[in-house]
Structures are given as structure tokens and as C-alpha cells.
Amino acid sequence: MKLSCAVLDDYQDVALRTADWSSVADAVDVDVFREHIDGEDALVDAIGKHEIVVIMRERTPFPRSVLARLPRLRLLVTTGPGNASVDMAAAAEQGVVVCGTGGTLEPTAELTWALILGLARSLPAETAALRSGGPWQQTVGTDIAGSTLGVIGLGRLGRQVAKIGQAFGADVVAWSQNLTAEAAAEAGVRLADSLEELLEVSDFVTIHLVLSDRTRGLLGAPELARMRRTAYLVNTSRGPIVDEDALVDALRAGRIAGAGLDVFAVEPLPADHPFRSLPTVLATPHLGYVSRRTYDIFFREAVEDIAAFLAGAPVRRIA
Numbered sequence: 001m002k003l004s005c006a007v008l009d010d011y012q013d014v015a016l017r018t019a020d021w022s023s024v025a026d027a028v029d030v031d032v033f034r035e036h037i038d039g040e041d042a043l044v045d046a047i048g049k050h051e052i053v054v055i056m057r058e059r060t061p062f063p064r065s066v067l068a069r070l071p072r073l074r075l076l077v078t079t080g081p082g083n084a085s086v087d088m089a090a091a092a093e094q095g096v097v098v099c100g101t102g103g104t105l106e107p108t109a110e111l112t113w114a115l116i117l118g119l120a121r122s123l124p125a126e127t128a129a130l131r132s133g134g135p136w137q138q139t140v141g142t143d144i145a146g147s148t149l150g151v152i153g154l155g156r157l158g159r160q161v162a163k164i165g166q167a168f169g170a171d172v173v174a175w176s177q178n179l180t181a182e183a184a185a186e187a188g189v190r191l192a193d194s195l196e197e198l199l200e201v202s203d204f205v206t207i208h209l210v211l212s213d214r215t216r217g218l219l220g221a222p223e224l225a226r227m228r229r230t231a232y233l234v235n236t237s238r239g240p241i242v243d244e245d246a247l248v249d250a251l252r253a254g255r256i257a258g259a260g261l262d263v264f265a266v267e268p269l270p271a272d273h274p275f276r277s278l279p280t281v282l283a284t285p286h287l288g289y290v291s292r293r294t295y296d297i298f299f300r301e302a303v304e305d306i307a308a309f310l311a312g313a314p315v316r317r318i319a
Helices: 040-047 088-094 106-120 123-132 156-168 181-186 195-201 244-252 292-310
Strands: 003-007 028-032 052-055 075-078 097-099 148-152 171-175 204-207 232-235 258-261 281-283
Touching: 052 292, 075 292, 088 097, 097 292, 106 123, 106 156, 106 204, 106 232, 106 258, 106 281, 148 156, 148 195, 156 171, 171 195, 244 258
Parallel strands: 003 028, 003 052, 052 075, 075 097, 148 171, 148 204, 204 232, 232 258, 258 281
Antiparallel strands: none
16 A cells, blocks of 8 residues: 655645656655645645655654644655754654755855845846836945955855855955854854844844754844944844844834845745835845755655655655
8 A cells, every 4th residue: 555645845746757757656645735724724735644654854844743643644845954844853852763864055146146236236226217118327336345244154055145245346244143253263264252243334144054943143233233334134044033023123224225135934925014115125035045956856866855764764764
């Protein structure tokens, strides 16, 4: 008898086309869910019959309360090497095997720079004006060359973003709780004395931190108040690192020039959220990791995870 596999949040309808599922076709029936399932009751109703579930990053959380209502679940595959929205301890207690996949960093670094450049040259306003027959050349761009780029978090992704900034001719300054002057120097950037200093001197501030108890709400009203009125904030990491209400207030009051956002506290972003309509916000629907190469890795290795589990030797096991 075949097992049943649910693939969640396949927004672009690519899961079955991106990877070759023939290796598990004789043992597994696959159901693909393109629309996001909102709410735990609806989720349990939709996937309660499935023994295997493949999830796309953190689009659908799997806390203990959900896992406890899925007694048939045997294998949970998350795209990417880890997933903070899955209660790994609860999964282990329930006997659910959790496996991950590889991934790439470059697409998120590239999107970070798409947002920075879009903000610097007012692309949303200028594109809208051109399409509608509005004013010709209504804004004056902000130069990247000669500007100061503040990078909060100088891990692998932060270093990639910093390197691109240096190629553009920006002066790069970095800070995080554990960053040392030696590590900053190895990346060719200057270590800020504090988060406050970074915010005060930067023309562009970009966040590249893991969401944790230490980083949740790291940038609130007091921190945003230290930014220049001409400065831009970019977040492609996790929404809750920034206090959204404080950011909305700062943008509405013109205390900062704008924000480029790819991540939000609630995703998908509610239809009435101010980030959808504020003119100084350039927002994208969590596209940082969404690229052909990344999806090729995600779904190919998800199939490998399923095949290995069926063979009794799980790979890339997280829990």
C-alpha cells in the first residue's frame, strides 16, 4: 500500500516539475497544495491523512500543537538545512523523522541588492509614473558609491552583501553581538563600536541575522530614531527582528527615507497591512531564496530524503 505525501505552499506549482519524483512514484502518492493553508484546524484537516509532508521553508509552521494532531505523520521534510518553525523536540518525541535539504545564499544577497538599488533610485515611483504617463524624472537618486553601508550580521550572507557593496564603492561598516574586529577586518570592513553607531553613520542599513531571543525586536523605535532621515533600512532576514509598528511610525513620519522589506512578522502579509501601501516601502513577498537553482536543490533533495527514508536510512536528518 502506498504512502501519502503532501507538498505544502507550492505557490509557483513547480514541485513536481523541478525534480524527478519517479524514484518514489511506486511507493508514494503526492498531493500538492499551491495555496497557503491558514490556521491549525484547516491544516490538520488538509494533511491529516498523509504520512509524509514536505514544507517550503517557514511558510507553514509545525509547532507541537500541530504535530500532536497528526498521528499518521512519519516523515517531515523541510527545504533548507534547518527550520525554526518546526518544533524538533516535539517531532522527536512523536517519532517523526525530520530531514532537510541543501540551499544557496546567493539569491538572498542578490535580492538584498535589488531592494537597495530600487530604493536608491526610487524605482517603484519612477516605474509607476512612467507606466501611467505621470511626471518624467520626479526623483533624484541616492548614490551607492561613496555612501556608507551598515551590515548588521557579518555571517556568510552578510559578507556577500558587504562584498557587493565594496564593488559599488560603498564604505562598509558592520556590527553584531559577537562580531570581532579581526573577523570584520578579514572581510575588509570596519567594525562599528555599537549598533547605535552603525545606525547613526549608515546611509543604507541591511539586516543579516538569525531570528532568536537576542535578535527579536532588535530594531525598535529608539534604534530607528538613530538612523538618518535620508537613510534606508533593508530586511531580508526575518520580519520580527524589526518592530513593525515602530517602523511604520518612522516611515509615516519621514524619520527615515524608506525601507526595503522581503520578510514580515505574519506571512503572507495581511491585505490591509501598511507595508502594502506606504509609498516609501519597497516590499517583496519573501523572495530571497526563491530562485531556479535553489528550488532545484530543494525539491531534488526532498525526493532523495523521501527515498532514503523509505529505504530505512534517512539522510540529512535534523530530528
